[in-house]
Amino acid sequence: MKKILKGARVIDPNRKVDEVRDILVVDGSIAAMEKKINISGAQVIDLTGLILTPGLIDMHVHFREPGYEYKEDIETGSRSAAAGGFTTVACMPNTKPPVDNAMMVEYVKSRALKSGLVRVLPIGCVSKGLEGKEIAEMGDMVEAGAVAFSDDGRPVADSSLMRKALMYASMFDRVIIDHCEDPGLFEGGQVNEGYISTLLGLQGIPASAEETMVARNILLARETGTRVHIAHVSTKGSVELIRRAKAEGVKVTCEATPHHLTLTEEAVVGYDTNAKMNPPLRTKEDVEALLEGLKDGTIDVIASDHAPHSIDEKDVEFDKASFGIVGLETSLGLILNHIVGEGKLNLGQAIEKMTIGPARALGIDAGSLTIGKPADITVIDPDLEWTVDKNKFFSKGRNTPFHGWKLKGKAVLTMVGGKIVYADENISDDNINRAEILKASYK
Numbered sequence: 001m002k003k004i005l006k007g008a009r010v011i012d013p014n015r016k017v018d019e020v021r022d023i024l025v026v027d028g029s030i031a032a033m034e035k036k037i038n039i040s041g042a043q044v045i046d047l048t049g050l051i052l053t054p055g056l057i058d059m060h061v062h063f064r065e066p067g068y069e070y071k072e073d074i075e076t077g078s079r080s081a082a083a084g085g086f087t088t089v090a091c092m093p094n095t096k097p098p099v100d101n102a103m104m105v106e107y108v109k110s111r112a113l114k115s116g117l118v119r120v121l122p123i124g125c126v127s128k129g130l131e132g133k134e135i136a137e138m139g140d141m142v143e144a145g146a147v148a149f150s151d152d153g154r155p156v157a158d159s160s161l162m163r164k165a166l167m168y169a170s171m172f173d174r175v176i177i178d179h180c181e182d183p184g185l186f187e188g189g190q191v192n193e194g195y196i197s198t199l200l201g202l203q204g205i206p207a208s209a210e211e212t213m214v215a216r217n218i219l220l221a222r223e224t225g226t227r228v229h230i231a232h233v234s235t236k237g238s239v240e241l242i243r244r245a246k247a248e249g250v251k252v253t254c255e256a257t258p259h260h261l262t263l264t265e266e267a268v269v270g271y272d273t274n275a276k277m278n279p280p281l282r283t284k285e286d287v288e289a290l291l292e293g294l295k296d297g298t299i300d301v302i303a304s305d306h307a308p309h310s311i312d313e314k315d316v317e318f319d320k321a322s323f324g325i326v327g328l329e330t331s332l333g334l335i336l337n338h339i340v341g342e343g344k345l346n347l348g349q350a351i352e353k354m355t356i357g358p359a360r361a362l363g364i365d366a367g368s369l370t371i372g373k374p375a376d377i378t379v380i381d382p383d384l385e386w387t388v389d390k391n392k393f394f395s396k397g398r399n400t401p402f403h404g405w406k407l408k409g410k411a412v413l414t415m416v417g418g419k420i421v422y423a424d425e426n427i428s429d430d431n432i433n434r435a436e437i438l439k440a441s442y443k
């Protein structure tokens with residue numbers, strides 16, 4: 001089966017491409033990329049006026065299966081990813097039981113294959129049972145297909161364990177992704193420590209809870225010559241530490257979430273539990289430092305930290321509510337509207353942080369448009385205006401602080417290995433070819 005994706009503005013930051021091109025997809029792979037491609041018998045999809053990028057990658061999501069399927073499962077999480085424009089996601093192992101052995105890695109892979117939508121890459125635990133005591137069987141998990149290791153939801157608190165884990169993971173050429181939060185400094189914390197925490201009478205989480213752990217990880221990566229990735233960076237001090245470490249040649253990469261880039265701690269005034277997450281929303285100064293870090297390359301990746309919870313877990317007193325928000329279906333829109341639209345990054349830079357940036361941080365062969373490689377492609381309508389409606393999410397999670405936000409820019413078509421896994425209902429039907437996309441949608 002041949003498909004021609006016609007007339008889109010192709011942006012591939014890895015290849016420094018930004019021009020109108022046609023793309024030929026044959027048997028699931030990219031067969032050609034030219035100014036004009038015309039082949040008889042091929043299905044032509046007219047994408048004039050739209051933007052085509054390598055399939056977006058979200059290297060930090062929680063799909064909750066097994067154990068917490070009431071929050072999300074791999075099928076609904078995959079749908080949510082496809083609808084958000086993501087072709088590849090890396091899935092955190094804080095499930096029940098946790099993904100800390102080869103069998104569990106196989107399980108996640110097989111569930112993802114069964115839903116057959118996006119590529120779900122399992123991340124294995126650093127420590128057995130996420131207990132932070134004993135290193136998990138990393139070698140076995142690598143063989144089974146673990147793409148990275150993390151105890152996310154918790155830090156690897158024991159520095160000696162972290163040091164061993166870094167060295168062990170590097171033998172398999174895998175990265176450790178650390179949730180940086182010193183347990184002692186975090187203890188009982190609910191929101192950022194400062195004026196707002198005092199005002200609301202909630203226990204604060206100081207910036208130092210994150211920064212001490214970021215600094216420790218940098219020291220360990222430098223000493224051992226290994227690679228480390230810092231999850232969801234939220235403070236100015238962390239950005240400064242990582243910037244300096246990179247300048248010194250330490251192999252550290254990091255990510256920021258759309259919510260830490262667009263919201264401040266003010267969002268929790270009124271005790272909105274949908275603004276409760278880990279790390280907490282911080283100050284305007286921190287947000288500005290994150291934006292600066294994105295711009296100068298200190299922050300490599302934008303990742304959603306998609307963390308679905310049930311209504312029961314959020315519709316309770318603030319201090320009892322679970323930490324985390326869903327992100328897959330709002331990530332791209334927030335970045336296009338608030339980061340690109342407000343001139344904080346150009347479009348190419350933003351796409352880079354969602355394609356080749358995460359591919360490099362994970363060390364996977366993806367995130368670029370390559371002849372002969374699988375056609376993982378995202379098509380974006382930069383002008384489409386839409387309103388976030390949590391009740392329309394493909395995710396089971398409704399926990400978003402962005403409900404009702406008006407955004408401009410959205411993924412309208414997601415292709416994985418040449419197969420259309422999502423096509424937006426908003427695609428206009430004045431054109432036969434676009435109508436065909438709609439038919440191909442699983443909705």
Ligand SMILES: NC(=O)N[C@@H](CC(=O)O)C(=O)O
Binds near residue numbers: 152153179279323
């Ligand atoms: N981010 C969150 O607030 N919650 C995440 C855990 C995590 O990413 O640390 C979750 O699993 O719910």
Ligand SMILES: [Zn+2]
Binds near residue numbers: 279
């Ligand atoms: Zn985390």
Ligand SMILES: [Zn+2]
Binds near residue numbers: 062092153
């Ligand atoms: Zn997480």
